[in-house]
Amino acid sequence: MQIRSDTLVALGSNQQSSAGTPEETLKRACALIADSGVVIRAISRFYATPCFPAGAGPDYVNAAINLEWSGSPEEMLATLHRIEADLGRARVHRWGQRTVDLDLIAVGDRVLPDAETYAQWRDLPLEEQRSAAPDQLVLPHPRMQDRAFVLVPLADVAPDWVHPLSGLSVIEMRDALNAADLAEVRPL
Template structure:
């Protein structure tokens, strides 16, 4: 493991002293064999050190979202949500998520561009952070039905810290359409 992963983005260390926390990870892919990539990424998540369990939604398809908004002409995304029970510090977990993306050919050319794999840390227990390297909860999670809907299938009582119950957030999104 490289030093950045061992210490985490902000110097936190991976530790067995940390109590287990549920971390919510959104998975998405719109290039290549999307279903296989998501399945492989879930296997990678389950193999991480200090991860004691992974529960995942079934994949759902969604329209690509670009900086200009939804783009039906772009390759569609396959999305899923995984809930990890982990003792990894959030910054260490994020470092592992980036390493998994890299192993699956993720190239960061443009913001919100097409990708082989996208892993977003949506929530880490009740943690809150405004650090630009690790914003928690994810700042746009409450606006993304392709995150909220699969999350509900894994945890019907899910709550996005600071925003409220996931079922209510999803209902509000539906009302706006």
């Protein structure tokens, strides 16, 4: 099914890639996304953010983009994974250091695969999140509401996007975060 809708993607990098520094890598990732037939509606500022989880490597450069996409969410995810591989990403360790991370955060108001599965992943304890990964696409990203390094850049490109299950906008989710976490996300 082809539905034209806002597609929100979070970008991050904390290692050199063939494109250069983390900031240069994110710029190259945006160019490769645009070259793949996607319309980029908006690109956030780039932000310096602490590594997540703490101690897992160097700090990150994070950003977000708002895309217009007329394919399926699974096709978009495959495109993002291909671009990650082109930029040298090897999926070895969950939450490990990476040349680039392109996370599909949301596609319009779609909930995938269903609300119950979404809730299971959203409520997964942190210790299980470190090792468990879903075998199917879960949208919206089940922990977006907890992450300043996602919500601060998203507020630049989709401040009024509303989470289809919580009913909260990006701005409302961002503003509900701990002030100390928000202060750690600094524009470059």
